[in-house]
Amino acid sequence: MQTLKGPALFLAQFAGDTAPFDTWQGICRWAADRGYAGVQVPSWEGRLIDLAQAAESTGYCDDWKGQAADCGVEVTELTCHLQGQLVAVHPAYDAAFDGFAAPEVRGNPKARQAWAVDQVEKTIRASANLGLSAVGTFSGALAWPYIYPWPQRPAGLVEAAFDELAKRWHPLLDLAEENGIDLCYEIHPGEDLHDGVSFEMFLDRVGQHARAKMLYDPSHYVLQCLDYLDNLDIYAERIGMFHVKDAEFNPTGRQGVYGGFQSWVDRAGRFRSLGDGQVDFGAVFSKLTAMDFGGWAVVEWECAMKHPEDGAREGAAFVRDHIIRVTPHAFDDFADAGADQAAIRKMLGLGQ
Numbered sequence: 001m002q003t004l005k006g007p008a009l010f011l012a013q014f015a016g017d018t019a020p021f022d023t024w025q026g027i028c029r030w031a032a033d034r035g036y037a038g039v040q041v042p043s044w045e046g047r048l049i050d051l052a053q054a055a056e057s058t059g060y061c062d063d064w065k066g067q068a069a070d071c072g073v074e075v076t077e078l079t080c081h082l083q084g085q086l087v088a089v090h091p092a093y094d095a096a097f098d099g100f101a102a103p104e105v106r107g108n109p110k111a112r113q114a115w116a117v118d119q120v121e122k123t124i125r126a127s128a129n130l131g132l133s134a135v136g137t138f139s140g141a142l143a144w145p146y147i148y149p150w151p152q153r154p155a156g157l158v159e160a161a162f163d164e165l166a167k168r169w170h171p172l173l174d175l176a177e178e179n180g181i182d183l184c185y186e187i188h189p190g191e192d193l194h195d196g197v198s199f200e201m202f203l204d205r206v207g208q209h210a211r212a213k214m215l216y217d218p219s220h221y222v223l224q225c226l227d228y229l230d231n232l233d234i235y236a237e238r239i240g241m242f243h244v245k246d247a248e249f250n251p252t253g254r255q256g257v258y259g260g261f262q263s264w265v266d267r268a269g270r271f272r273s274l275g276d277g278q279v280d281f282g283a284v285f286s287k288l289t290a291m292d293f294g295g296w297a298v299v300e301w302e303c304a305m306k307h308p309e310d311g312a313r314e315g316a317a318f319v320r321d322h323i324i325r326v327t328p329h330a331f332d333d334f335a336d337a338g339a340d341q342a343a344i345r346k347m348l349g350l351g352q
Helices: 024-033 051-056 058-071 081-085 091-100 109-129 157-178 196-205 218-222 228-234 281-290 308-322 341-347
Strands: 005-010 038-042 074-079 134-137 182-186 212-216 239-244 246-249 269-272 296-299
Touching: 005 074, 005 239, 005 308, 024 038, 024 058, 038 296, 051 058, 051 109, 058 074, 058 109, 074 109, 074 296, 081 091, 081 109, 081 134, 091 109, 109 134, 109 157, 134 212, 134 239, 157 182, 157 196, 182 239, 196 212, 218 228, 218 246, 228 281, 239 281, 239 308, 281 308, 296 308
Parallel strands: 005 038, 005 296, 038 074, 074 134, 134 182, 182 212, 212 239, 239 296
Antiparallel strands: 246 269
């Protein structure tokens, strides 16, 4: 067993144009002041990191990490969710996802995909230069518009989509292997990798690649009515990162999983700040501790109601209270009378 590291905070929802959220040192100091020991950094956020420099220069990385340490936090991981999303985009989503890309490639899906692949590559190399071991990402989606089979899906459509998805990601997984990095796909509605079955379909097509891992976030499973505790038992060896995020699902006679096109606050399923939802985090932290998860417990604030700064402040204390400091000895060691092999055989009635 291992004691989880934390608390850490994912900075994607906090970076902005006003102080202290508009500079690297400013946001690090702010996170430390709220009780965080680590920060998880979105690699697309140019206000916080120069990804191109980080991918090329260990000197830049050393200085950048040192600035965080001077502020009282450690860099836990980089993520490339938005760039990973653009590795595979169904044409139905071209307009919606163009905003994730650099201006010069918008309106050009082929150039946008090449840009996204380059960004994921840079995130992998930067992570290696920083001495990190994992990158969080989305898989992107080619089959998602066909998630509900009406009209009937033509035979082979899903298989072709997953074949193509694997073709695009396999070279990136190989690059991750060369750099000692796990690619941790956030299992998330909207992605082709949105549950355990779809993750397994992908694994089959990338040869059970050792660097293909999961970013475990139980909130996404609550909203799918998926057993998030059983998921940990099934995929223990594939859990590479952990987002601590809460959610609730309260179906009514009017709406359920699909939410009736309502805003987040009016949906049956919605994200909540830690402790305000339905996730049994006592059980989640116990399972992760018992299965020897050695990573960080990273708060991802997303809530339909609460102010983000309140959610961040409460989240640090929530995670700290849930981290289980692993015991160095058994609770019943006080009753250990000691025995050698002769005594053991005697206790079993096996004679001299």
